[in-house]
Amino acid sequence: MIALIDYGAGNLTSVRKGFAAAGANLFTPVEPSDLERARGIVVPGVGNFAATAALEGTWTSAIRGTVDRGVPLLGICLGLQWLFEGSDEAPGVTGLGVIAGRCSRLPQAGSLKVPHVGWNSLHMPRDSRLLHGVDESTQVYFTHSYAAPVTHEAAATCEHGAVFAAAVEANHVFGVQFHPEKSSDAGIRILRNFVAATRS
């Protein structure tokens, strides 16, 4: 069973529907101890990084403990940013910190608009389990104003005013800045890859 963390930030209906199409049903843990039975964890999220403050404390330690047991984790959108140490959007809020670095606002360059909303292409500098079978330059759906830096964990990058991490992968910790549940066939493929990682 894959746990979908509900901390009040965003629309879980679409995420559930996307995973159903990828062959997995999700459960919503009520208490941190419910993660003991999780074979995978999904941290979704839209909106302000401050919303992740709801995870600080017991949820963060339970998620960290579960990941330490080898259980795969997927952060979506704000969930990817939360894998880093923090974000300029909410300087007082601490992320999970499994990837070094901080998220910052995309620059308002020329006529480019921020938020970055719409379909943009992925550049994949290396092979990854999460993006297996997804072609270079595939377009996926983004909607965000803040973004994570490109570190050696980056499995895909994207450019909008600046180059940022579109997907990260560090062992069994994964994250996507875009919305796979809204990215048509490529998105479902990515969710299926994560589901496969929870079953290996």
Place this chain on the structure above:
Amino acid sequence: MLSKRLIACLDVRNGCVVKGVNFEGLRMAGDPAELARRYNHEGIDEVVVLDVTATIEGRRAFEATIRAVSSELFIPLTVGGGIRSESDAAAAIDAGADKVGVNSAALTDPTVLTRLSARYGSQAVVVAIDAKRVNHRFQVFSRSGSTPTTRDAVEWAIEAESRGAGEVLLTSIDRDGTRAGFDCELTAAVSGAVSIPVIASGGAGTFEHFTAVFNEGRADAALAASVFHYSEHAVSDLKRHLLQQGVPVRC
């Protein structure tokens, strides 16, 4: 590079698409979920479902329709029509909408935009603006274009952004249904004044109209209904045309 988006609009009344299938004078009702499936297959980037009578009749967008349409789609879905409060928005989002379009309610009480964006994030809040050329300005109308307001479209878009709207769905009342082309001047005026994306709507008739609204109108997305019904290949043919014209689109 960020693609320009093509958005198919389904105007729904009592669970049926009432506008859009309007080829050579024929007027037919279609099943929203069936059309959504077809558009998704053809490569549309987003779908908007508007309950065209919801505000007038004071009721919520038909939730069963939203549920049926969203079950077909793994692309963004916006729902508009009769979204007056957080609970209206919650009903639409729970039924599968990713974004809600707010029009008349935001004009009556702009703080609804702030409350919705605080709860769902600004990416889920689309301010829908219906504008008409009156005395050399773009005047905003409410209640499906039936009621004039004192607001100017550019000023209202700026205020709506500051209050939490994440996108503008801008409809030209003058062009709506005419197939005479988008109002590029209106679109460029609003797009240049805000930093959030602007979706141009009203007047799409030919592929050239889309090129014009993306280039001259500086639109981030273009919405249409009937033009996508012309043929089974309208979406892919239009995308090929736009690529040839140097407009970046998803293919």
